[in-house]
Amino acid sequence: MGTKATDQLIGHYLDAARFMLFAGEVREMFPQIKSLNQRLYALHRFVHVLSDPDRGSAFIADRWVWSKGEVSDWETTPAHETQASEITKVIKKFNDDNPGYRLKAGSDHRDLKQQIHGWKSNPGVQANAPEYLAKVRVEIRRKAKDGTPRYPDLGDILDPVTGQHVFQIGHGGLDLVALSAAALLFWPAAMLPATIGLIEAERFQAVARFVEFLKKPFKGSVAKLTVAAPGLSAHGTGRAIDFRVHDSSGKKLHGAGGAAGWRSSGFAAKLKSAMSMAPHFHGPLASPDEPWHYFFDPES
Ligand SMILES: [Zn+2]
Structure with a gap:
């Protein structure tokens, strides 16, 4: 053939x-x-x-993945309000615990x-x-x-x-x-x-x-894929949040990337500690290794 x-x-x-x-x-x-x-x-x-x-x-x-409409609907729900209020508490704790640094949160929705x-x-x-x-x-x-x-x-x-x-x-x-x-x-x-x-x-x-x-398992020449199958990205719904660390002048020190830097600087642990203010968040994402990425689950 x-x-x-x-x-x-x-x-x-x-x-x-x-x-x-x-x-x-x-x-x-x-x-x-x-x-x-x-x-x-x-x-x-x-x-x-x-x-x-x-x-x-x-x-x-x-x-x-959610459509743009599903994301807007989600933004009007009580669960979204809970998410926003927990993020505010995390940011306050992080900023109080780490003078000179500012935590920011955000996440771009990635549609299909x-x-x-x-x-x-x-x-x-x-x-x-x-x-x-x-x-x-x-x-x-x-x-x-x-x-x-x-x-x-x-x-x-x-x-x-x-x-x-x-x-x-x-x-x-x-x-x-x-x-x-x-x-x-x-x-x-x-x-x-x-x-x-x-x-x-x-x-x-x-x-x-x-x-x-x-x-059957398949290992190609690139052993570890850094992309989710289409539609299954952790950022396809409104529930995944990436955090960033800025200095007091506003300059970004750590964002979505560089897991090793997050750890060696101690900010991975500091973020984890601040996340204690957010009982409905889980994380960080382990695979792929993203110490800045937390997931909101209103039902947990
Ligand atoms: Zn992420």
């Missing part, structure tokens, strides 16, 4: 997987990444989060478009994504012992009656519709045969096999 045909097949499996695993805005995010290798690598990261027992679909639902741009322009993604595509090309060309392809052509993926993608959750019956309304779902491969609906078992299982492959 030539590269062009291989990539076309990968594109079809990628689509089937995103319809099978995701709903709503998450599902529609992937086509916004035009390059196949970067789209595939994003799908791998999402499947990785989804299959991580500590994160899963709840993490994606919680982190999923910015996060997709951040993904595409990240050097780690640019290095790893083509390597990942190369691995998937090898996988998708594999054959069974009898010579038949392990990843057959998916054939007609649109249901002629409803016009829906046949791998879309909710296709096969009422209970599936109810599940898809939960917005995000991960299908354990063992559950698949019961959900088939219009699709033959063989095709459904081939897509499930593809998802199993996406789940």
